[in-house]
Amino acid sequence: MDTLCSRMLLFLGLAPFMTLAATPPPTHQFTLENGLQVLVREDHRAPLVTSQLWFKVGPADEAPGQTGLSHVLEHMLFKGSSKTCADEASRILESIGAEESAFTYADATSYQQTLAPRYLGVVFELMADLMSTAHLHADDLSTEMAVIREERHLRTDDNVNAAVLEHFSALAHFANSYRTPVIGWMHDLQQVDAGELRHWYESRYAPGNAVLVIVGDVTLAQVQPLAERYFGVLAKRSVPLLPSPVELKVPGERQLTLHREVPAAQLLMAFNVPGLATAKDPRTVHALRLINAILGGANGARLQQKLMFTDRVFNRIDTVYNQMTRGDSLLLLTAELADPPLTDLAGAQARVWAQIDALRTTPPSLEELERARTQLIAQQVYASDSIQQQARQLASYPTIGLPWRLLDDDAETLAKVTPEQIRDAAALWLTRERLGVAHVHKAAANE
Template identity: 80%
Template sequence: MDTLCSRMLLFLGLAPFMTLAATPPPTHQFTLDNGLQVLIREDHRAPLVTSHLWFKVGSADEAPGQTGLSHVLEHMLYKGSGKTCADEASRILESIGAEENAFTTQDVTGYHQTLAPRYLGVVFELMADLMSTARLHADDLAREIAVIREERILRTDDNVDAAALEHFTALAHFANSYRTPTIGWMHDLQRVDAGELRHWYESRYAPGNAVLVIVGDVTLAQVQPLAERYFGVLQKRPVPRLLRPVELQLPGERHLTLHRDVATPQLLMAFNLPGLATAKDPHTVHALRLLNALLGGADSARLPKKLELTERVLNHVETRYDERTRGDSLLLLSAELTDPPQADLDEVQARIWQEIEALRSTPPSLDELERARTRLIAQQVYARDSIAKQARELATFQTIGLPWRLLDEDARALAKVTPQDIREAASTWLTRERLSVVHVQKGGGR
């Protein structure tokens, strides 16, 4: 197939996704007098609505000695309030058929419920009460800390992969607070104080430090009066400065070797990169997203194709890059050797560098770039099939301090990236001065 025909077919395949991505549903935004930001996106395809209340507080905000506070507070929020007994809020949500959950990350703590639109006022009343009158009793805290410590043992300390990743994260984020594990270090969990947690709650759960996102079968006329009624009465309080964890310009090459009870040796590599919130030029970030997709962000990417399918020295290899962070980010590579190994970790690392150097020196073909671009744009389009995914994406942009409209402009931003942009991004950012490497070798120890 000649180049012109190839480009035409790729364009025709991309065009439907571009059209869909260019027609976002009606979205409304307003801010209550107390500072709470509210976003409403109409999606009338099903008689459901999802409510996401996110607070701009996560493990990146925690000082040494206070790690885990945000996650502990998430666990404690349902342990009783001015209107509810312990766990009563969850029972009420269950009684009206709501699916609900909560989570904590480096950047945010979020609470979300999906339910029939007629019960949205119930959710608002419960969440407004929990964010303003949570009891946070010391006895409940002691019991919940015991649960969290067991969670840490199960999910991290006794999980070889998770423990290695925790060490790796602390190494890769050399000079910023993303090195803090969301669940907290065990020695900090052993000394969480009820007064300290109360201060964290009162300072971080202020309305002005929160974003409420509603997506589903509702209108502005339905939601705004409910938001005013239940959230608008909450007192306005001072809001902490939004922390942006930023890495050193050139943190230097870092290496760590771990000996763990792994089935086969593993390799972890990461490059310190900007995110959308910290990049001087967002175009750079979109080039890095496509660079990630080309290198290892899909089964058909260069690293899996060469090292898994052709040379068969790896069982698995992938790369990840999360550009939607409040601070700087990482391009993270993880690889697992075959059993028995066909190469050692140094040899595999050298072969990976060959692929990186190829992108640093030679732009990808337009065909290869278009395939990667189509995948990313298609992911954005498919995300609209879920009201929960829509809400999560909208809330992410608002909580990291960027306008939600960037989400609807994403396909056009990706479309502007050229093969030369990919080469320049690789040459600028995938350097040894930004590299962290962890070798996980077979052997005892914890």
């Protein structure tokens, strides 16, 4: 009876999220003759709209010796065009009250503006111009490269945790291009030239290699004529073949030992696993998402409960899994040993393995699975409160070659994962043959 009651309570807790997740707002899709994909999602709760232009290009596409080009291009795009002087586009956006940002991801580069709907045409005109007639002058590049190199110093080279993670990523992604840092390697940032950047721009910023996502207080009837007017006039160009960064079937166990000035010894573990675009069976990916939540990626997860709060092996332990990748992905664990400082990294790793082995051999209880599932669905529901987050979620699917409708089906898909599928996915993917490990020892300041 107690078990039945607990299941009913979990179901009642999950039901509101399932209801909200099952009723997405109206969403429209069309493609311009030049190949630009456009998604429009109506959300009339506030008089705002977000416009996000995503290009399918990132460090995963960069060749050795040319790392950092995608991020450099993001910096350079607003340095003048046929219609604007350097930084004038940003000043125009500021004058109409727009909030703007730009990001470079592993697989994509995104330019985002949030503003009053009546100014959407201004944003379209500016972005259509910048994606087709950006100047990219050598003098501007020289100045901006100094800024980017300093950014790398501050964010990575002088940040011990970021430097450790970058070093480890190059080991964990054993045979695929996700080992390339978004900002690029410093030796490549010393030699970027305007000709390289111009070629990268002209070959990657084609309409057919882009996705435009609009979410907010607009309708299809308002957006489509504006998109045709400003983006439809851009010439159709050939689209580059997008690589799929796929890992070896059996990468083998790898271990890295580092001595750094960290506050306490650190343990990093990464399993090579598929992403949603590379998985032969999508159910595997949804099982991995739930495994991540059960192990360490959500409140009340096993690793935190057992190894932080009960046994006090770690000060901090987290796991993360990003299924939204064009290629294969990682299930990544990062942890810091407890105070007073422990140094037995091998022993700590064995304690983590014990928790993983338990999941590999025994399915989670229905209660634990429902708790993890509820947390994942709740994250999607909370994200829908933000038009920016809605647009990012929608864009993430077509930029890796998948239909956006998978987003609206996500709660229903998660609801079908069984405890046995969790166990089987853990047994298949969380193995030593797919594992990269880093032991980071606390070094003395003068080492």
